[in-house]
Amino acid sequence: MSEEKEITLRNYFDFLAKDKLMGSKCKKCGEVFVPPKKICNKCQSTELEWIEFSGKGTLATYSLIHVGARYFSAQGYRMGKPYCFGVIKLEEGPRVSAHVVGPSKEWEFDPANFKVGMPLKKKIIKVEIEGREPSFDLGFEPV
Amino acid sequence: MGKLSRKVAIVGAGMSKFGQWWPIKQNRDLWQDALISAMNSVDQNFDMNDVEELFLGNFTADLFNHESHLAPLMAQIAGLNPKPATRFESACASSGLALRHAVISIASGMTDLVLVGGIETMTEVPTVDVTDALASASDTRLEYPAGATFPGLYAAVATAHMHEYGTKDEDLFNVAIKNYENGAQNPFAQVQMTIEQVMEDKLRKAEKRGKPTPKWKGGTPYDFLRSSSNPYIAYPLRLFDCSLVTDGAAALFLASEDVAKKYTDTPIWITGTGQGSATLQLADRKSLTSFGATKAAAETAFQMSGLGPKDIQIAEVHDCFTIAEVVALEDLGFYEKGKAVVGIREGETKRDGKLPINTSGGLKTKGHPVGTTGAAQAVEIFKQMRGRAERNRQVKFDVECALTHNLGGSGATCVIHTYEK
Numbered sequence: 001m002s003e004e005k006e007i008t009l010r011n012y013f014d015f016l017a018k019d020k021l022m023g024s025k026c027k028k029c030g031e032v033f034v035p036p037k038k039i040c041n042k043c044q045s046t047e048l049e050w051i052e053f054s055g056k057g058t059l060a061t062y063s064l065i066h067v068g069a070r071y072f073s074a075q076g077y078r079m080g081k082p083y084c085f086g087v088i089k090l091e092e093g094p095r096v097s098a099h100v101v102g103p104s105k106e107w108e109f110d111p112a113n114f115k116v117g118m119p120l121k122k123k124i125i126k127v128e129i130e131g132r133e134p135s136f137d138l139g140f141e142p143v
Numbered sequence: 144m145g146k147l148s149r150k151v152a153i154v155g156a157g158m159s160k161f162g163q164w165w166p167i168k169q170n171r172d173l174w175q176d177a178l179i180s181a182m183n184s185v186d187q188n189f190d191m192n193d194v195e196e197l198f199l200g201n202f203t204a205d206l207f208n209h210e211s212h213l214a215p216l217m218a219q220i221a222g223l224n225p226k227p228a229t230r231f232e233s234a235c236a237s238s239g240l241a242l243r244h245a246v247i248s249i250a251s252g253m254t255d256l257v258l259v260g261g262i263e264t265m266t267e268v269p270t271v272d273v274t275d276a277l278a279s280a281s282d283t284r285l286e287y288p289a290g291a292t293f294p295g296l297y298a299a300v301a302t303a304h305m306h307e308y309g310t311k312d313e314d315l316f317n318v319a320i321k322n323y324e325n326g327a328q329n330p331f332a333q334v335q336m337t338i339e340q341v342m343e344d345k346l347r348k349a350e351k352r353g354k355p356t357p358k359w360k361g362g363t364p365y366d367f368l369r370s371s372s373n374p375y376i377a378y379p380l381r382l383f384d385c386s387l388v389t390d391g392a393a394a395l396f397l398a399s400e401d402v403a404k405k406y407t408d409t410p411i412w413i414t415g416t417g418q419g420s421a422t423l424q425l426a427d428r429k430s431l432t433s434f435g436a437t438k439a440a441a442e443t444a445f446q447m448s449g450l451g452p453k454d455i456q457i458a459e460v461h462d463c464f465t466i467a468e469v470v471a472l473e474d475l476g477f478y479e480k481g482k483a484v485v486g487i488r489e490g491e492t493k494r495d496g497k498l499p500i501n502t503s504g505g506l507k508t509k510g511h512p513v514g515t516t517g518a519a520q521a522v523e524i525f526k527q528m529r530g531r532a533e534r535n536r537q538v539k540f541d542v543e544c545a546l547t548h549n550l551g552g553s554g555a556t557c558v559i560h561t562y563e564k
Contacts (some may be wrong), residue, residue: 061431063298063377072290085290087426097289116306132431137288
Protein backbone atom coordinates (compact mmCIF):
# COMPACT_ATOMS: atom_id res chain seq x y z
CA MET A 1 0.00 0.00 0.00
CA SER A 2 1.03 3.56 -0.64
CA GLU A 3 1.21 4.35 3.09
CA GLU A 4 4.09 1.95 3.46
CA LYS A 5 6.28 3.67 0.91
CA GLU A 6 8.82 6.14 2.18
CA ILE A 7 8.35 9.70 0.99
CA THR A 8 11.12 10.01 -1.61
CA LEU A 9 11.42 11.51 -5.08
CA ARG A 10 11.99 8.04 -6.54
CA ASN A 11 8.70 6.79 -5.12
CA TYR A 12 6.92 9.86 -6.51
CA PHE A 13 8.18 8.94 -9.98
CA ASP A 14 7.28 5.26 -9.46
CA PHE A 15 3.71 6.35 -8.74
CA LEU A 16 3.70 8.52 -11.89
CA ALA A 17 4.63 5.45 -13.93
CA LYS A 18 1.49 3.83 -12.48
CA ASP A 19 -0.62 6.81 -13.56
CA LYS A 20 -0.86 8.27 -10.05
CA LEU A 21 0.07 11.88 -9.26
CA MET A 22 1.01 11.59 -5.61
CA GLY A 23 2.05 14.18 -3.06
CA SER A 24 2.02 14.51 0.69
CA LYS A 25 -0.32 16.17 3.15
CA CYS A 26 0.60 17.54 6.55
CA LYS A 27 -1.37 15.73 9.23
CA LYS A 28 -1.21 18.80 11.48
CA CYS A 29 -2.06 21.76 9.27
CA GLY A 30 -3.31 20.13 6.09
CA GLU A 31 -0.78 21.78 3.73
CA VAL A 32 -0.18 19.72 0.57
CA PHE A 33 3.03 19.22 -1.41
CA VAL A 34 3.78 17.78 -4.82
CA PRO A 35 6.25 16.11 -5.18
CA PRO A 36 5.83 14.99 -1.57
CA LYS A 37 7.93 16.34 1.30
CA LYS A 38 8.70 14.85 4.70
CA ILE A 39 8.81 18.25 6.36
CA CYS A 40 5.91 20.68 6.30
CA ASN A 41 7.24 24.09 5.27
CA LYS A 42 4.16 25.75 6.76
CA CYS A 43 4.08 24.38 10.33
CA GLN A 44 7.42 22.47 10.60
CA SER A 45 5.59 19.22 11.34
CA THR A 46 7.30 16.03 10.21
CA GLU A 47 4.10 14.02 10.18
CA LEU A 48 3.02 13.91 6.57
CA GLU A 49 1.15 11.25 4.62
CA TRP A 50 0.81 10.35 0.96
CA ILE A 51 -2.19 11.74 -0.89
CA GLU A 52 -3.27 11.32 -4.49
CA PHE A 53 -4.00 14.43 -6.54
CA SER A 54 -7.03 14.46 -8.84
CA GLY A 55 -4.90 15.44 -11.84
CA LYS A 56 -7.27 18.28 -12.69
CA GLY A 57 -5.97 21.81 -13.05
CA THR A 58 -5.61 24.89 -15.21
CA LEU A 59 -2.78 26.27 -17.33
CA ALA A 60 -1.06 28.99 -15.24
CA THR A 61 1.52 29.90 -17.89
CA TYR A 62 3.37 28.28 -20.77
CA SER A 63 5.91 28.54 -23.55
CA LEU A 64 6.12 26.80 -26.92
CA ILE A 65 9.76 25.80 -27.05
CA HIS A 66 11.39 25.71 -30.49
CA VAL A 67 14.98 25.24 -29.39
CA GLY A 68 14.49 22.45 -26.93
CA ALA A 69 16.40 20.39 -24.47
CA ARG A 70 18.21 17.37 -25.94
CA TYR A 71 15.65 15.06 -24.31
CA PHE A 72 12.88 16.72 -26.32
CA SER A 73 14.72 16.97 -29.63
CA ALA A 74 15.16 13.19 -29.24
CA GLN A 75 11.34 13.05 -29.16
CA GLY A 76 11.15 14.74 -32.58
CA TYR A 77 10.50 18.35 -31.57
CA ARG A 78 12.52 21.06 -33.30
CA MET A 79 12.46 24.60 -34.74
CA GLY A 80 8.99 25.13 -36.22
CA LYS A 81 7.72 22.03 -34.41
CA PRO A 82 7.74 23.17 -30.79
CA TYR A 83 6.45 21.50 -27.65
CA CYS A 84 4.53 23.17 -24.86
CA PHE A 85 6.25 23.57 -21.49
CA GLY A 86 3.47 24.39 -19.06
CA VAL A 87 3.01 25.42 -15.46
CA ILE A 88 -0.23 23.87 -14.23
CA LYS A 89 -2.19 24.95 -11.17
CA LEU A 90 -3.72 21.86 -9.65
CA GLU A 91 -7.22 22.10 -8.20
CA GLU A 92 -5.75 21.20 -4.79
CA GLY A 93 -3.59 24.36 -4.90
CA PRO A 94 0.05 23.59 -5.75
CA ARG A 95 1.53 24.10 -9.20
CA VAL A 96 3.55 21.61 -11.23
CA SER A 97 5.72 21.78 -14.36
CA ALA A 98 4.61 19.53 -17.22
CA HIS A 99 4.59 18.89 -20.94
CA VAL A 100 1.19 19.91 -22.30
CA VAL A 101 0.01 17.75 -25.19
CA GLY A 102 -3.05 17.69 -27.43
CA PRO A 103 -4.90 15.33 -29.73
CA SER A 104 -1.92 15.31 -32.15
CA LYS A 105 1.63 16.60 -32.36
CA GLU A 106 0.53 19.18 -34.97
CA TRP A 107 -1.93 20.54 -32.42
CA GLU A 108 0.99 21.30 -30.10
CA PHE A 109 2.70 23.52 -32.70
CA ASP A 110 -0.05 26.18 -32.76
CA PRO A 111 0.05 28.90 -30.06
CA ALA A 112 -3.65 29.57 -30.71
CA ASN A 113 -4.46 26.28 -28.98
CA PHE A 114 -3.06 27.46 -25.64
CA LYS A 115 -4.62 29.93 -23.24
CA VAL A 116 -3.76 30.89 -19.69
CA GLY A 117 -6.56 29.51 -17.52
CA MET A 118 -7.59 26.66 -19.84
CA PRO A 119 -8.70 23.53 -17.96
CA LEU A 120 -6.38 20.54 -18.24
CA LYS A 121 -6.20 16.99 -16.99
CA LYS A 122 -3.27 14.74 -16.24
CA LYS A 123 -1.93 12.47 -18.97
CA ILE A 124 1.17 10.42 -18.18
CA ILE A 125 3.44 10.39 -21.22
CA LYS A 126 5.49 7.30 -21.94
CA VAL A 127 8.73 8.44 -23.56
CA GLU A 128 10.71 5.90 -25.49
CA ILE A 129 14.10 7.01 -26.75
CA GLU A 130 16.48 4.60 -28.38
CA GLY A 131 19.27 3.53 -26.08
CA ARG A 132 17.50 4.29 -22.81
CA GLU A 133 14.84 2.86 -20.52
CA PRO A 134 11.32 4.12 -21.24
CA SER A 135 10.28 6.91 -18.85
CA PHE A 136 6.87 8.06 -17.68
CA ASP A 137 6.64 11.83 -17.54
CA LEU A 138 3.97 14.04 -16.06
CA GLY A 139 1.93 15.53 -18.90
CA PHE A 140 -1.37 17.37 -19.22
CA GLU A 141 -3.97 17.62 -21.97
CA PRO A 142 -7.06 19.76 -22.53
CA VAL A 143 -10.20 18.52 -20.81
CA MET B 144 19.60 43.46 9.55
CA GLY B 145 23.22 43.36 8.51
CA LYS B 146 25.46 46.31 7.96
CA LEU B 147 29.04 46.76 6.78
CA SER B 148 31.31 47.36 9.77
CA ARG B 149 34.00 48.82 7.53
CA LYS B 150 33.72 50.65 4.20
CA VAL B 151 34.65 48.75 1.03
CA ALA B 152 35.60 50.28 -2.33
CA ILE B 153 36.33 49.18 -5.87
CA VAL B 154 39.73 50.64 -6.78
CA GLY B 155 40.20 48.86 -10.10
CA ALA B 156 37.96 47.05 -12.58
CA GLY B 157 38.32 45.63 -16.05
CA MET B 158 37.18 42.94 -18.43
CA SER B 159 38.28 40.95 -21.43
CA LYS B 160 36.59 41.68 -24.71
CA PHE B 161 33.47 39.52 -24.73
CA GLY B 162 32.84 37.26 -27.72
CA GLN B 163 32.99 33.74 -29.03
CA TRP B 164 36.62 33.05 -28.32
CA TRP B 165 37.03 29.28 -28.23
CA PRO B 166 39.55 27.86 -29.22
CA ILE B 167 41.60 31.01 -29.81
CA LYS B 168 41.26 32.00 -26.15
CA GLN B 169 40.43 29.80 -23.19
CA ASN B 170 39.60 30.44 -19.53
CA ARG B 171 43.13 31.35 -18.48
CA ASP B 172 43.70 33.60 -21.51
CA LEU B 173 40.50 35.55 -20.99
CA TRP B 174 41.32 35.82 -17.28
CA GLN B 175 44.68 37.41 -18.11
CA ASP B 176 42.99 39.88 -20.47
CA ALA B 177 40.60 40.84 -17.66
CA LEU B 178 43.42 41.09 -15.12
CA ILE B 179 45.51 43.37 -17.33
CA SER B 180 42.48 45.56 -17.97
CA ALA B 181 41.75 45.79 -14.21
CA MET B 182 45.43 46.36 -13.26
CA ASN B 183 45.67 49.20 -15.79
CA SER B 184 42.56 50.82 -14.30
CA VAL B 185 44.14 51.23 -10.84
CA ASP B 186 45.29 54.85 -10.71
CA GLN B 187 48.43 54.47 -8.56
CA ASN B 188 50.65 52.19 -6.46
CA PHE B 189 49.19 48.92 -7.74
CA ASP B 190 51.08 45.86 -6.54
CA MET B 191 49.68 42.34 -6.99
CA ASN B 192 51.64 41.34 -3.86
CA ASP B 193 49.19 43.43 -1.79
CA VAL B 194 46.26 41.20 -2.88
CA GLU B 195 45.33 38.84 -0.04
CA GLU B 196 42.64 36.59 -1.49
CA LEU B 197 40.80 35.62 -4.70
CA PHE B 198 37.01 35.34 -4.89
CA LEU B 199 36.16 33.78 -8.26
CA GLY B 200 32.72 33.40 -9.81
CA ASN B 201 32.18 30.63 -12.32
CA PHE B 202 29.00 28.73 -13.11
CA THR B 203 30.17 25.55 -14.69
CA ALA B 204 33.58 25.18 -16.25
CA ASP B 205 32.96 21.56 -15.19
CA LEU B 206 30.37 21.12 -17.95
CA PHE B 207 31.66 23.71 -20.43
CA ASN B 208 35.41 22.98 -20.25
CA HIS B 209 36.00 19.94 -18.07
CA GLU B 210 37.78 22.22 -15.60
CA SER B 211 36.36 22.29 -12.09
CA HIS B 212 39.04 23.39 -9.66
CA LEU B 213 39.32 26.83 -11.16
CA ALA B 214 40.15 29.14 -8.23
CA PRO B 215 43.71 28.00 -7.42
CA LEU B 216 44.48 27.93 -11.15
CA MET B 217 43.34 31.50 -11.65
CA ALA B 218 45.22 32.51 -8.48
CA GLN B 219 48.27 30.88 -10.07
CA ILE B 220 47.76 32.88 -13.27
CA ALA B 221 47.56 36.07 -11.20
CA GLY B 222 50.63 35.03 -9.16
CA LEU B 223 48.68 34.78 -5.90
CA ASN B 224 49.49 31.23 -4.69
CA PRO B 225 49.58 30.27 -1.82
CA LYS B 226 46.93 32.81 -0.81
CA PRO B 227 43.32 31.63 -0.39
CA ALA B 228 41.37 31.23 -3.64
CA THR B 229 37.72 30.18 -3.68
CA ARG B 230 35.24 29.52 -6.45
CA PHE B 231 31.64 30.70 -5.99
CA GLU B 232 28.74 29.12 -7.83
CA SER B 233 25.17 30.36 -8.05
CA ALA B 234 24.44 29.85 -11.76
CA CYS B 235 24.39 33.20 -13.60
CA ALA B 236 24.83 35.07 -10.30
CA SER B 237 28.15 33.35 -9.54
CA SER B 238 30.43 36.38 -9.72
CA GLY B 239 27.84 38.67 -8.13
CA LEU B 240 28.06 36.24 -5.23
CA ALA B 241 31.88 36.25 -5.34
CA LEU B 242 31.74 40.06 -5.16
CA ARG B 243 29.38 39.89 -2.18
CA HIS B 244 31.70 37.56 -0.27
CA ALA B 245 34.70 39.76 -1.05
CA VAL B 246 32.79 42.72 0.40
CA ILE B 247 31.95 40.67 3.51
CA SER B 248 35.62 39.62 3.87
CA ILE B 249 36.90 43.19 3.78
CA ALA B 250 34.10 44.58 5.94
CA SER B 251 34.81 41.92 8.56
CA GLY B 252 38.39 43.11 8.88
CA MET B 253 39.80 39.85 7.59
CA THR B 254 41.36 41.42 4.47
CA ASP B 255 42.30 44.85 3.07
CA LEU B 256 42.79 44.21 -0.64
CA VAL B 257 41.20 41.35 -2.59
CA LEU B 258 40.66 40.26 -6.17
CA VAL B 259 37.19 39.37 -7.45
CA GLY B 260 36.87 37.54 -10.72
CA GLY B 261 34.33 36.09 -13.09
CA ILE B 262 35.12 33.56 -15.81
CA GLU B 263 33.10 31.57 -18.31
CA THR B 264 34.00 30.04 -21.66
CA MET B 265 30.77 28.65 -23.10
CA THR B 266 31.55 28.00 -26.76
CA GLU B 267 33.84 25.00 -26.31
CA VAL B 268 30.77 22.73 -26.49
CA PRO B 269 28.02 22.60 -29.18
CA THR B 270 24.92 24.79 -28.65
CA VAL B 271 22.70 21.87 -27.60
CA ASP B 272 25.17 21.11 -24.80
CA VAL B 273 25.22 24.78 -23.78
CA THR B 274 21.41 24.60 -23.51
CA ASP B 275 21.65 21.43 -21.42
CA ALA B 276 24.41 22.82 -19.18
CA LEU B 277 22.37 25.96 -18.51
CA ALA B 278 19.27 23.84 -17.90
CA SER B 279 21.17 22.06 -15.12
CA ALA B 280 20.64 25.24 -13.06
CA SER B 281 16.88 24.65 -13.15
CA ASP B 282 15.07 22.05 -11.03
CA THR B 283 16.24 19.33 -13.39
CA ARG B 284 14.33 16.45 -11.78
CA LEU B 285 11.02 18.24 -12.22
CA GLU B 286 11.48 20.85 -14.95
CA TYR B 287 13.64 18.90 -17.39
CA PRO B 288 11.06 16.13 -18.04
CA ALA B 289 8.55 18.97 -18.61
CA GLY B 290 10.83 20.37 -21.32
CA ALA B 291 12.04 23.51 -19.55
CA THR B 292 14.97 25.39 -21.04
CA PHE B 293 16.13 28.81 -19.84
CA PRO B 294 14.52 30.66 -22.73
CA GLY B 295 11.42 28.51 -22.04
CA LEU B 296 11.27 29.44 -18.35
CA TYR B 297 11.63 33.17 -19.04
CA ALA B 298 9.15 32.79 -21.90
CA ALA B 299 6.69 31.35 -19.38
CA VAL B 300 7.29 34.46 -17.23
CA ALA B 301 6.66 36.59 -20.34
CA THR B 302 3.40 34.74 -21.08
CA ALA B 303 2.22 35.35 -17.51
CA HIS B 304 3.31 39.03 -17.66
CA MET B 305 1.50 39.51 -20.97
CA HIS B 306 -1.61 37.86 -19.55
CA GLU B 307 -1.59 39.83 -16.30
CA TYR B 308 -0.47 43.29 -17.47
CA GLY B 309 -1.15 43.31 -21.21
CA THR B 310 2.55 43.51 -22.07
CA LYS B 311 3.12 43.26 -25.82
CA ASP B 312 5.98 41.80 -27.87
CA GLU B 313 6.69 45.39 -28.96
CA ASP B 314 7.39 46.29 -25.31
CA LEU B 315 10.06 43.60 -25.25
CA PHE B 316 11.48 44.76 -28.61
CA ASN B 317 12.01 48.20 -27.02
CA VAL B 318 14.35 46.65 -24.46
CA ALA B 319 16.37 44.90 -27.16
CA ILE B 320 16.56 48.01 -29.39
CA LYS B 321 17.89 50.10 -26.49
CA ASN B 322 20.48 47.52 -25.46
CA TYR B 323 21.74 47.20 -29.06
CA GLU B 324 22.07 50.98 -29.15
CA ASN B 325 24.20 50.85 -25.96
CA GLY B 326 26.29 47.84 -27.00
CA ALA B 327 27.23 49.67 -30.20
CA GLN B 328 29.10 52.12 -27.96
CA ASN B 329 30.97 49.46 -25.96
CA PRO B 330 34.32 48.29 -27.37
CA PHE B 331 34.21 45.27 -25.03
CA ALA B 332 30.76 44.11 -26.21
CA GLN B 333 30.19 40.96 -28.21
CA VAL B 334 27.84 42.72 -30.64
CA GLN B 335 28.67 46.34 -31.38
CA MET B 336 25.83 47.17 -33.73
CA THR B 337 22.53 49.00 -33.40
CA ILE B 338 19.44 47.12 -34.60
CA GLU B 339 19.50 49.28 -37.74
CA GLN B 340 23.09 48.19 -38.38
CA VAL B 341 22.11 44.56 -37.79
CA MET B 342 19.38 45.01 -40.42
CA GLU B 343 21.81 46.57 -42.94
CA ASP B 344 24.26 43.77 -42.29
CA LYS B 345 21.61 41.12 -42.92
CA LEU B 346 20.47 42.84 -46.14
CA ARG B 347 24.04 42.99 -47.40
CA LYS B 348 24.57 39.31 -46.65
CA ALA B 349 21.28 38.30 -48.28
CA GLU B 350 22.22 40.22 -51.44
CA LYS B 351 25.70 38.72 -51.52
CA ARG B 352 24.34 35.20 -51.23
CA GLY B 353 21.62 35.85 -53.82
CA LYS B 354 18.87 35.23 -51.28
CA PRO B 355 15.42 36.83 -51.67
CA THR B 356 15.13 40.38 -50.30
CA PRO B 357 13.59 40.27 -46.82
CA LYS B 358 10.10 41.80 -46.57
CA TRP B 359 11.25 44.23 -43.90
CA LYS B 360 13.64 46.02 -46.29
CA GLY B 361 13.07 49.75 -45.89
CA GLY B 362 10.98 49.10 -42.79
CA THR B 363 11.44 49.89 -39.11
CA PRO B 364 13.26 47.80 -36.49
CA TYR B 365 9.79 46.64 -35.36
CA ASP B 366 9.07 45.24 -38.85
CA PHE B 367 12.36 43.39 -38.70
CA LEU B 368 11.84 42.12 -35.15
CA ARG B 369 8.35 40.88 -35.99
CA SER B 370 9.54 38.98 -39.09
CA SER B 371 10.80 35.46 -39.69
CA SER B 372 14.33 36.92 -39.48
CA ASN B 373 13.65 36.98 -35.74
CA PRO B 374 12.33 33.43 -35.15
CA TYR B 375 10.75 32.18 -31.97
CA ILE B 376 13.18 30.40 -29.66
CA ALA B 377 10.57 29.84 -26.99
CA TYR B 378 7.24 31.48 -27.79
CA PRO B 379 6.55 34.30 -26.97
CA LEU B 380 10.30 35.04 -26.87
CA ARG B 381 12.22 35.39 -30.11
CA LEU B 382 15.90 35.26 -30.99
CA PHE B 383 16.47 38.98 -30.33
CA ASP B 384 14.85 38.67 -26.89
CA CYS B 385 17.64 36.33 -25.80
CA SER B 386 21.09 37.18 -24.51
CA LEU B 387 24.13 35.73 -26.22
CA VAL B 388 26.33 32.69 -25.72
CA THR B 389 29.59 34.31 -24.72
CA ASP B 390 33.13 33.74 -23.55
CA GLY B 391 34.65 36.36 -21.28
CA ALA B 392 36.19 37.28 -17.97
CA ALA B 393 36.09 40.25 -15.61
CA ALA B 394 38.21 41.32 -12.64
CA LEU B 395 37.80 43.81 -9.79
CA PHE B 396 40.14 44.99 -7.06
CA LEU B 397 38.37 45.73 -3.78
CA ALA B 398 39.96 47.66 -0.95
CA SER B 399 39.07 48.56 2.62
CA GLU B 400 38.60 52.20 3.62
CA ASP B 401 41.98 51.97 5.36
CA VAL B 402 43.92 51.36 2.15
CA ALA B 403 41.65 52.49 -0.72
CA LYS B 404 43.19 55.97 -1.02
CA LYS B 405 46.60 54.42 -1.60
CA TYR B 406 45.34 53.22 -4.98
CA THR B 407 43.02 55.96 -6.17
CA ASP B 408 41.57 59.35 -5.32
CA THR B 409 38.23 58.26 -6.75
CA PRO B 410 37.26 54.94 -5.14
CA ILE B 411 33.75 53.67 -5.80
CA TRP B 412 32.22 52.58 -2.50
CA ILE B 413 30.04 49.50 -2.30
CA THR B 414 27.53 50.62 0.29
CA GLY B 415 24.97 47.83 0.17
CA THR B 416 25.01 44.14 -0.60
CA GLY B 417 21.95 41.91 -0.67
CA GLN B 418 21.22 38.35 -1.62
CA GLY B 419 17.96 36.48 -1.92
CA SER B 420 16.78 33.03 -2.85
CA ALA B 421 13.59 31.56 -4.26
CA THR B 422 12.28 28.11 -5.15
CA LEU B 423 14.39 26.52 -7.85
CA GLN B 424 11.30 25.42 -9.74
CA LEU B 425 9.43 28.31 -11.36
CA ALA B 426 6.12 26.51 -10.80
CA ASP B 427 6.58 26.66 -7.01
CA ARG B 428 6.81 30.48 -6.86
CA LYS B 429 3.99 32.51 -5.39
CA SER B 430 4.19 34.91 -8.32
CA LEU B 431 5.00 34.06 -11.93
CA THR B 432 5.54 37.70 -12.92
CA SER B 433 7.89 38.84 -10.18
CA PHE B 434 11.06 37.45 -8.62
CA GLY B 435 10.98 37.13 -4.83
CA ALA B 436 14.76 36.73 -4.68
CA THR B 437 15.19 40.16 -6.31
CA LYS B 438 12.80 41.78 -3.86
CA ALA B 439 14.55 40.21 -0.85
CA ALA B 440 18.05 41.13 -2.11
CA ALA B 441 16.96 44.70 -2.91
CA GLU B 442 15.40 45.17 0.51
CA THR B 443 18.63 44.10 2.24
CA ALA B 444 20.91 46.17 -0.01
CA PHE B 445 18.73 49.27 0.27
CA GLN B 446 18.41 48.96 4.03
CA MET B 447 22.19 48.55 4.40
CA SER B 448 23.01 51.57 2.25
CA GLY B 449 20.13 53.74 3.40
CA LEU B 450 19.27 54.29 -0.26
CA GLY B 451 15.98 53.68 -2.02
CA PRO B 452 14.99 53.05 -5.63
CA LYS B 453 14.54 56.82 -6.15
CA ASP B 454 18.20 57.50 -5.28
CA ILE B 455 19.56 55.19 -7.98
CA GLN B 456 20.70 57.10 -11.10
CA ILE B 457 21.92 54.24 -13.30
CA ALA B 458 21.72 50.45 -13.02
CA GLU B 459 22.98 47.35 -14.71
CA VAL B 460 20.19 44.78 -14.47
CA HIS B 461 20.19 41.11 -15.42
CA ASP B 462 18.62 41.13 -18.91
CA CYS B 463 19.29 37.50 -19.82
CA PHE B 464 16.01 37.90 -21.69
CA THR B 465 14.18 41.13 -22.51
CA ILE B 466 11.34 40.20 -20.15
CA ALA B 467 13.88 39.85 -17.33
CA GLU B 468 14.82 43.54 -17.67
CA VAL B 469 11.14 44.53 -17.49
CA VAL B 470 10.54 42.39 -14.40
CA ALA B 471 13.76 43.62 -12.73
CA LEU B 472 12.78 47.28 -13.15
CA GLU B 473 9.51 46.50 -11.39
CA ASP B 474 10.93 44.26 -8.64
CA LEU B 475 13.66 46.81 -7.84
CA GLY B 476 10.98 49.41 -7.23
CA PHE B 477 11.90 51.70 -10.13
CA TYR B 478 8.43 51.21 -11.59
CA GLU B 479 5.08 49.94 -10.37
CA LYS B 480 4.13 46.46 -11.49
CA GLY B 481 3.11 46.50 -15.13
CA LYS B 482 4.36 50.09 -15.64
CA ALA B 483 8.02 49.53 -16.58
CA VAL B 484 7.10 49.02 -20.23
CA VAL B 485 5.65 52.54 -20.33
CA GLY B 486 8.88 54.09 -19.00
CA ILE B 487 10.90 52.00 -21.44
CA ARG B 488 8.65 53.02 -24.34
CA GLU B 489 9.07 56.70 -23.43
CA GLY B 490 12.86 56.37 -23.48
CA GLU B 491 13.41 56.83 -19.73
CA THR B 492 15.85 53.91 -19.60
CA LYS B 493 17.96 55.05 -22.57
CA ARG B 494 21.42 56.56 -22.07
CA ASP B 495 19.97 60.06 -22.27
CA GLY B 496 16.86 59.19 -20.24
CA LYS B 497 16.25 59.85 -16.57
CA LEU B 498 17.20 56.31 -15.47
CA PRO B 499 19.76 54.80 -17.88
CA ILE B 500 19.62 51.00 -17.67
CA ASN B 501 22.32 48.68 -19.01
CA THR B 502 24.51 51.35 -20.57
CA SER B 503 27.01 48.54 -21.23
CA GLY B 504 24.57 46.96 -23.69
CA GLY B 505 23.54 44.49 -21.01
CA LEU B 506 23.65 40.76 -21.33
CA LYS B 507 21.78 41.26 -24.60
CA THR B 508 24.67 42.76 -26.57
CA LYS B 509 27.68 43.03 -24.27
CA GLY B 510 27.20 39.28 -23.91
CA HIS B 511 26.42 36.83 -21.12
CA PRO B 512 29.34 34.59 -20.12
CA VAL B 513 27.12 33.41 -17.29
CA GLY B 514 29.54 33.22 -14.35
CA THR B 515 31.24 36.46 -15.41
CA THR B 516 28.15 38.62 -15.67
CA GLY B 517 27.90 39.86 -12.07
CA ALA B 518 31.50 41.10 -12.00
CA ALA B 519 31.17 42.61 -15.49
CA GLN B 520 28.13 44.61 -14.36
CA ALA B 521 30.28 46.17 -11.62
CA VAL B 522 32.97 46.99 -14.21
CA GLU B 523 30.47 49.12 -16.15
CA ILE B 524 29.29 50.90 -13.00
CA PHE B 525 32.93 51.61 -12.00
CA LYS B 526 33.58 53.19 -15.40
CA GLN B 527 30.35 55.21 -15.50
CA MET B 528 30.76 56.55 -11.95
CA ARG B 529 34.31 57.68 -12.70
CA GLY B 530 33.25 59.25 -16.01
CA ARG B 531 35.43 56.90 -18.02
CA ALA B 532 33.00 54.84 -20.13
CA GLU B 533 34.36 54.46 -23.65
CA ARG B 534 33.08 55.94 -26.93
CA ASN B 535 29.78 57.76 -26.66
CA ARG B 536 28.52 55.59 -23.82
CA GLN B 537 29.21 57.86 -20.85
CA VAL B 538 26.00 59.22 -19.33
CA LYS B 539 25.80 63.01 -19.39
CA PHE B 540 25.38 63.57 -15.66
CA ASP B 541 27.54 62.92 -12.61
CA VAL B 542 26.60 59.51 -11.19
CA GLU B 543 26.54 59.52 -7.38
CA CYS B 544 24.48 56.35 -6.81
CA ALA B 545 24.21 53.19 -8.88
CA LEU B 546 23.03 49.59 -8.59
CA THR B 547 23.77 46.17 -10.06
CA HIS B 548 21.24 43.34 -10.17
CA ASN B 549 22.53 39.84 -10.88
CA LEU B 550 20.10 36.92 -11.21
CA GLY B 551 20.88 33.21 -11.09
CA GLY B 552 18.82 30.51 -12.78
CA SER B 553 15.22 31.43 -13.46
CA GLY B 554 15.43 33.80 -10.49
CA ALA B 555 16.27 31.35 -7.68
CA THR B 556 19.27 33.47 -6.65
CA CYS B 557 19.65 37.23 -6.77
CA VAL B 558 22.60 39.38 -5.73
CA ILE B 559 22.28 43.16 -5.61
CA HIS B 560 24.90 45.81 -4.86
CA THR B 561 24.62 49.56 -4.44
CA TYR B 562 27.51 51.89 -5.25
CA GLU B 563 28.26 55.44 -4.13
CA LYS B 564 31.05 57.95 -4.70
